[in-house]
Amino acid sequence: MKRFQHFVPNLTLGAPVIKSLRKHTKAYLDCHLMVTNPLDYVEPLGDAGASGFTFHVEVSKENWQELVKKVKSKGMKPGVALRPGTPIEEVYPLVEGENPVEMVLVMTVEPGFGGQKFMPETMEKVCVLRAKYPSLDIEVDGGLGPSTIDMAASAGANCIVAGSSVFGSPEPAQVILHMRKSVEEVQSSS
Template sequence: MVTNPLDYVEPLGKAGASGFTFHVETSKENWQELVQKIKSKGMKPGVSLRPGTPIEEVYPLLDNENPVEMVLVMTVEPGFGGQKFMPEMMDKVRALRKKYPSLDIEVDGGLGPSTIDLAASAGANCIVAGSSVFGASDPAHVITLMSKSVEDAQKTS
């Protein structure tokens, strides 16, 4: 989470990033300019929100004529890995999926074999996993398991 995401668009675009996700909490004053700049550098704009931020704060960024293309729901406080998954954040995922059926919804924080089904069944179609993959004795198995959960949930929705 950076305090001035505009400062990072140019260097990340030059480095070849395909997407750029910024926190809604740090971008309330300039998110339209930020989204435009991200798109102008050929990247997909996304917005992230912390657990304590109401989901309604991202709606203006989705309902705008120049919307973000992905919402990242944080299921832990940003800053360090290994935190416990907050299942109550799945209400935000469900609300987004209901209101925006084709939106990319990403979930980050505490995801692993024991929590992936909650996120996938709530409507998340993009998953960020760190500790559960890198700390596993068989990382490939964990990745396969989580991918299958998301794919299976999308087939039934």
């Protein structure tokens, strides 16, 4: 039996859940892998029907080219994530490389657990990415909700991950609608 080391101590959803969901939806199933060995997950998640595969730059500096090729070969969109303390320059080679990632995920909290407070200082990374790569998908994850969405959208994020603010709300559909509207308004004015 192979043991997996994780970048964070919890694993929320795996390939069996993705496979079960895929049977019932054509929705984009975005997988953010906070693990030290993302290469081990490409085949199971690709076979399960995942749409996107985002790995952390902090654990993939040695093999990201191989990882991106394998992700694409399984029909998934490759993305790279970085923690709040990781310099933005570390993702440039992955965006500009011969076989580039198609999305950058800027973590707006330390990875691992939901319900953390949004770190506004991470929006500078989003601004830098948007200016440098105008057509790149830029995702933000952590502490996003009605009170922080405008800041993320204005910085240039066009993909939003929201957990606690949606699932902890008595009206989750309204929270989603509010956040979607904020992103769409910024994009339409750009």
